[in-house]
Each structure stands twice: as structure tokens, then as C-alpha cells.
Amino acid sequence: MKIAVDLDGTISEYPEFFKVFTKAMSKTGCKIYVLTDRPPETEDVVAYELQRYGIKYDVIKITGEKSQYILEEGIKVLFDDIDQYFVDLPAEVAVFKIRQKYNFDFSERKWI
Ligand SMILES: [Mg+2]
Numbered sequence: 001m002k003i004a005v006d007l008d009g010t011i012s013e014y015p016e017f018f019k020v021f022t023k024a025m026s027k028t029g030c031k032i033y034v035l036t037d038r039p040p041e042t043e044d045v046v047a048y049e050l051q052r053y054g055i056k057y058d059v060i061k062i063t064g065e066k067s068q069y070i071l072e073e074g075i076k077v078l079f080d081d082i083d084q085y086f087v088d089l090p091a092e093v094a095v096f097k098i099r100q101k102y103n104f105d106f107s108e109r110k111w112i
Pocket of ligand 1: 006007008009010080081082
């Protein structure tokens with residue numbers, strides 16, 4: 001199974017979880033894609049950050065067109081903090097939204 005994980009606001013928010021998760025999933029044969037909308041040609045910086053977090057991954061892909069890339073690659077799962085990247089994905093792609101202060105109102109207890 002191919003699994004995509006966003007970096008900023010996702011891995012960076014819960015690095016301990018994603019460290020354990022990516023290692024475990026990788027052991028079962030899953031392919032881990034780190035999908036990020038960082039500036040082009042910053043793969044080296046991203047790789048350094050992932051190494052620092054202890055993230056196990058197979059591919060770093062820098063793109064703002066995450067949905068398109070996910071469909072092209074046959075990725076089945078996306079972890080991200082931004083709705084925009086979920087809306088064009090078909091129901092067959094599982095999406096896991098990371099809760100943040102900017103997408104969840106903790107006082108009202110609802111997504112925003
Ligand atoms: Mg993000």
C-alpha cells in the first residue's frame with residue numbers, strides 16, 4: 001500500500017507518532033511518500049528534516065498538486081492538515097486530517 005504524509009503541520013506537528021508509524025508501515029511493505037508544498041528544489045532540506053525527525057520514507061515529492069500526484073501514483077492514503085488537498089480525491093483514497101488551531105475551534109469544539 002502506498003501512503004502519503006504531509007510534512008508541515010502534519011509530520012512536524014506529531015513527529016513522534018509519524019516516526020513510529022512510518023517505520024511500522026514500512027516494515028509491512030508499505031511505500032511512504034512525503035508530499036509537501038515546499039518551494040521547488042528543496043528536497044535536500046526536506047530530507048534533512050525527515051532524518052532529524054527519524055521518519056522512514058521512500059519518496060519525497062514537492063508539489064502543490066497533491067491530489068493529481070496521488071491519483072497518478074495510485075496512493076491509497078493521505079495524512080494532511082489542509083482540506084484543499086482532500087477535496088479532489090475519490091472515496092477510495094482514505095484521508096486523515098490533522099487537527100490544528102487553524103482548522104479546529106477548540107472552544108466551540110468544531111472544525112472550521
Ligand atoms: Mg501541511
